[in-house]
Amino acid sequence: MSNLIEMTGISKSFGKVQVLKDVSFSLKKGEIHALMGENGAGKSTMMKILTGIYPKDSGTIRVRGQEVNFSGPKEAEQMGIAVIHQELNIIPQLTVMENMFLGRDLCYGRTGILRTREMKQKTREYLGRLGVDIDPDAEAGSLSIGQQQMIEIARALSLNAEVLIMDEPTAALTDREIEALFEVMRDLRAQGVGIVYVSHRMEEIFAICDRISVLRDGIFVGTENIKETDLDTIVHMMVGRQLGERFPERNVAIGEERLRVEGLSDSGAIRDISFSARRGEVLGIAGLMGSGRTEIARALFGVSEKQSGRIFLDGQEIHIRKPDDAIRHGIAFVTEDRKGEGLVLGLSVRENIALTNLGRLSKNGVVSSVKEAGFVREMIQRLNIKTSSGEQTVKSLSGGNQQKVVIGKWLGIQPKVLILDEPTRGVDIGAKKEIYNIINELTAVGVTIIMISSELPEILGMSDRILVMHEGRLAAVMDKTEATQEKIMHAATGGK
Template identity: 65%
Template sequence: MTEERTPIIKMADIHKSFFNVNVLTGVSFDLYPGEIHALMGENGAGKSTLIKILTGIHNKDKGQIFYKGNEIAFKNPKEAEKAGIAIIHQELNTVPPLTVAENFFLGKEATYGRTPFLKNKEMIEQAEQALKALGIQLDPKKVIEDCSVGEQQMVEIARAVSQKSEVLIMDEPTAALTDREIEALFKVMEQLKKQGVSIVYVSHRMEEIFRMCDRITVLRDGQSIGTKNIKETNFEEIVKMMVGRELGERFPQRTVQPGDVRLKVENLDVDDRIKDINFEVRKGEILGVAGLMGAGRTEIMQGLFGARKGSKGFLYLDGQKLPIKGPKQSIKNGIGFVTEDRKGQGLVLGLSVRENISLPNLKKVSSSSVMQRKKEESFVDELIEKLRIKTSGREQTVKSLSGGNQQKVVVGKWLGIEPKVLILDEPTRGVDVGAKKEIYEIMNKLTENGVSIIMVSSELPEILGMSDRIMVIHEGKIAAILNREEATQEKIMAAATGGN
């Protein structure tokens, strides 16, 4: 029994505050050798802060941390890593201009003695071996900025696993991965567990938690709510612990009857691989877009929004023929785009909530090209309230918000333009179960008001639960369009992999 063993990590009565705001209040957490322990809670519950205190990014205000029986206080993540605790962050920590191999060896480059000359061939070979061990076919000489988000995430996972750490902290490791990549990761996790490696697993995906983890610790509002053995709990109990209430149905019921065709995409060419794309979306409809990573889902959406150079084709918006000119024209036409990369493309992290929400809405909050501050503040406050963004105020910087609240700010930016069509690319990635439900309810409310939504998602339950129709992409082509009634996970995966 785990209770009879000595924990490899024990955190007791941890307190932490920022700017006189309590973020953690008396949190306790323990981890046993060879255990996969889920750390759960809504965005802003304190999970990331607890991990950052453990790995030396933040100092605790009060409490004790024990590692292998000894009280410790790491000064920085490198010190924690050297001691055997590695972390895979939710947000990518890659250097875009460097290759896969160079990123893999970042900070631990192989050199010829004490010279600055790198053993490039050796590093390429070792990186390739580490990636293959995870079942990843990726050229180590490929520049990392040319890799998909999922490929970059797998590089970070392979890097952490290769360090032979005794404790591995995984913060939303599957958020950007395909089903195939997730299965490869789970196999590696099972191998590591057998070797006695302990894993702290942070995820909002309940299916993964109940499949892979031994225990679950839930945080809420910076406090420990409880720890449960996975075999002695269920989805409903964990959700109630996280949000402090019954959540009800996971996906709100779709009651909107889609109307006439709102958007028709005709002969869209994005690049040499994605050509002659044709589909339509009706008024008040949610069109789900499924497919494996690399299939071209995001590229198609970027193409029709005008965010990819060289994209050609025509859009018919409420019957009016419009050429694809660029994002500025798309916004003017009433098309919004919530990108999958909220930190890299969706937000200006150093700016405030107010400034981020105002960016695509400058005409709405100005008069004769002069910003009207009161009008802007009223506009932003209304969206903060509508979306229930947890913030100290409109002037709080976006980078200091939790992932779920950052995502709400991105959505808020585009709600402000009162879109006719809203493209949502992975709208709930890295978002907790409570915030997901809120985003789904926002989507339903928008469609009730006649907005057409195109939702790209890697989560099949989300695609099936929220879509009126589902468009499946395979290798840059539309493989199938399924009605809600006929769609199943099996049919979607068959089309996504090139089957019938």
């Protein structure tokens, strides 16, 4: 197979920080090539240099043998290179069709009159290839994150590109949507399209990719054929050390009942949900997207209004109408959308961590800078947040460190119940292990953890008990000793 892309000797610095040093990478025609590494290893920078978002400091880039220096993504698109970004580029106020054809409307000649019917038909066709049925006239912002991701993927496919760069494309997708995407990827591979696949999900890499290249701290570590390597080898290449077991052992003594929920229903997404969770327990919630997993969390935290049901904490009924009520009772919530709901990206690490703790850090409405600095320093050290200082803007941190900042801001309220919705989404394998260790430390001091996750290995590896949701109802409750991926998926898809 001939090379579609050849990058050799690529180096890049931002100020005094060198993020890539003499890195090489190649993509063959008709292959799916994984690009892996911990957050901050340089993967995204590498792809941004390829597509002209960043200029390289040194090195050469060849596309189909021709040396190129793109001045921006538009030039890369014209050379047949399309990108599906991890950060969604959807414009929420526009329709699905308008997002699909943004910047390349189909018009009648030079009249400027849109060929709307044709654009709608093509939108349906490209979404149909992914097994998705979404109204082209729907406002994009009204759709789920997973549906928005499918629009991004369909748009990239519509460019008929020879090279497709996918950056964490499955982070918000259900198992069914992922399998549909993989089918399309296999078809594209058979047609000679080269795909660069950036993901932290090891199971996916071994399921769909042909080769894997690893970056560590901006340096090229090596390339392996998937059929000739294994998980331990790749992890060692990524982190430079043996990681040990993926999930730390749980030896926590689980105590008496901390939380009890009876007959919880909202305006339609969840119906008659009852369960309990004990001190020191990790209660996992599994289910397909749209099954009601996140809606349970949002109703418990007062983000969405419950229509009926009762909530008990330490045996006493509590009434939660808004997040302030939940926080006052010691319930904290790390949402699945850390950038949109969990963080204020333009603020510093210090400001984000202090945000939910201003009451205890202030007197007579004035924040004590000494108390604040001490508290933030404690959280940075306790959670091993990799930051130059508390004044670094949170948007410049890696995904794993951003997630630790979100967790840090809630630990200050000393929660009795901590709800974690997709706690390791978009987080590298090393940072995942650190988050799992934080979960174990919290449960060891009696905190109750409710963990929602789309990753079944994570649910099985970290939960003491597992709730499985199906179409807004509780389909099964399993102890970790009896749970398997097959049993969970059986219940999640409506099996008895």
